[in-house]
Amino acid sequence: MSTVRIIGAGPSGLAAAITLARAGRTVEVFERRHDCGARFGGDLQGLESFSGGDDVLNELRAAGIDTDFAYRAFSRGFQFNGVRADLHEFATPAFYVVRRGTTPDTIDQSLKRQALAAGVNVHFDASLDPAQAHIIATGPRQRRPYAVCRGFVFETDAPDLAVALLDDRAGLKGYSYLLVSNGEGCLCTSLWSDFRRVHACLAEARRQLLERWPMKVVNERPVGGWVHFSGRPRWSEGGALVVGEAAGLQDFLWAFGLRAALRSGLLAADALLTGENYTERADAHFTGFIKSGVVNRFLWEMGRFGSYRAPMAALRWRGAGRLMHDFYRYNRLQQFLYPIARGYVRVAHPHLTV
Ligand SMILES: Cc1cc2nc3c(=O)[nH]c(=O)nc-3n(C[C@H](O)[C@H](O)[C@H](O)COP(=O)(O)OP(=O)(O)OC[C@H]3O[C@@H](n4cnc5c(N)ncnc54)[C@H](O)[C@@H]3O)c2cc1C
Structure with missing residues (x-):
């Protein structure tokens, strides 16, 4: 493949583009908006580390993505139900607050700078027929949001x-x-x-x-x-690999999808470079994350009755760091609960594919 064509210059598309260009590929990215990050307007978002694994910034650096965007580490935060406020402290940063948008300090503009420095051609106010693309990274695609x-x-x-x-x-x-x-x-x-x-x-x-x-x-x-979620992400379409929220990849509990979007872009680039099967690798990498999201959402919607007292008590009892780690691991309890949770989600959110 001489030239790699990517639709969408969000985090997932740019992570793929940077990796491919640095490996010597010619990369063309088509972005329908006027700039990277224009989907957002300066929003502060959490780039999470709480779902487990290595610290998210180390993970990005290890994958060759520079972290020269503005961020602040948060290892404490309040949970408040209008009556009671619990302070939760984590041993390591639970998330980094980053900015989304078009100002120079945003993660979006940092990724754009890295892509341009690696030689990626980014075409703004432009799109491409998906049939001509190698990677589809367009963000949410369904008509109805979740x-x-x-x-x-x-x-x-x-x-x-x-x-x-x-x-x-x-x-x-x-x-x-x-x-x-x-x-x-x-x-x-x-x-x-x-x-x-x-x-x-x-x-x-x-x-x-x-x-x-x-x-x-x-x-x-x-x-x-x-935001868009699918319990059965579509990792390919025609001949193209689908990454990030375009595939429906999203944390179903709280919509922390940024880390997964970046990871999936990196995985897709790696698959194109090595010839490995992206669908198999994405399934292996994300199935636990997606299924635990379904169970977590079910538990959350059950726990909301009584002013969320049950989830708040569970967080106090187990400790936020340990509970989050348990609940993103797709542990045995979650595997047991998954069929019930999926049945619930199909009824409560009938427009979703689960
Ligand atoms: C209000 C809000 C708050 C959020 N808060 C958090 C948070 O705190 N933490 C977190 O982890 N996640 C959060 N998310 C989710 C997170 O923003 C997404 O998961 C992440 O941006 C997905 O990255 P992506 O690259 O898949 O898609 P996107 O970021 O949507 O990028 C896709 C790009 O493709 C472009 N595009 C779309 N269609 C076309 C087309 N046909 N042709 C060309 N270009 C196209 C778009 O303009 C866009 O630039 C939030 C989302 C929203 C909406």
Whole structure:
């Protein structure tokens, strides 16, 4: 294959492009927006390490991806249900807060710089027929989202903070969150059902979070979007490999999909370079992550009754670090629960492929 053509210059597509170009391939990337990161508007996102394995930044560096974007390590955060606030501390960073968008400090622009330096040709405001592509990395593709997220970013003089608010009035079947990192804030709600309530949920999230953690909020800008999940990702289409959210790869519990998107882009590049079977490798790599996501979502939606007291008690009892590790490992309990969880998800989220 002389030239590799990739549709989509998001994290999954760019991770693949960088790896392929550094290995000497000619790489053409087609991005329908005007720039990398333009899907987002300065949102703060968590690049998670809590699902296990090596620290996510070490993992990226080991794969040859530079981490010259702005990030802050978070090894503590609050869980709040409107009444009780539990502080959870982790022995190592649970996640790194990064910025998404088109400003130079974002992870998106860092990946773009690395791609251009490696010789990748990125065509903006351009697309390609999937039949002509080797890698499809277009992000969410289904018409109906499985979760919707809305909120705003702002400037503040408050110290760094991470809070997850568990209250269905502020984030139906989901959660809302307040992140402050280096003088930037992000307050959002995420809903897994009845998306029409998003504005009411955001108002409630704002009220509860800023009442409990009052802070200066200056220069608010709206952010948000929707995410896609499939319990049976489609790793190939025609002759092309499908990566990231385009394949439906996403953490079904809380929508932390960034790490998996990057990993899948790296895997696809490796498969093209070595001739190994991408579908088999992606299945081996992600099946546990996807199935544990289905079980975790089932448990979460069961646990939401009674103001999320059960999940909060489980986190206190087991410790957040250990519980997260258990729940992303696809352990024996999850394997046992999987058929029940899948049946539940098929009924509760009928538009999803599970
Ligand atoms: C509001 C919100 C908050 C989130 N918060 C977190 C978080 O805190 N932590 C986390 O881990 N994940 C989070 N996620 C999920 C995370 O953003 C995604 O999982 C990740 O961006 C997926 O990367 P990707 O490369 O697969 O797709 P994308 O980032 O969507 O990139 C795909 C690219 O392809 C381009 N494209 C699409 N169609 C075409 C086409 N036909 N032709 C050419 N180009 C095309 C798009 O413009 C885009 O640039 C969040 C998502 C949303 C919406």
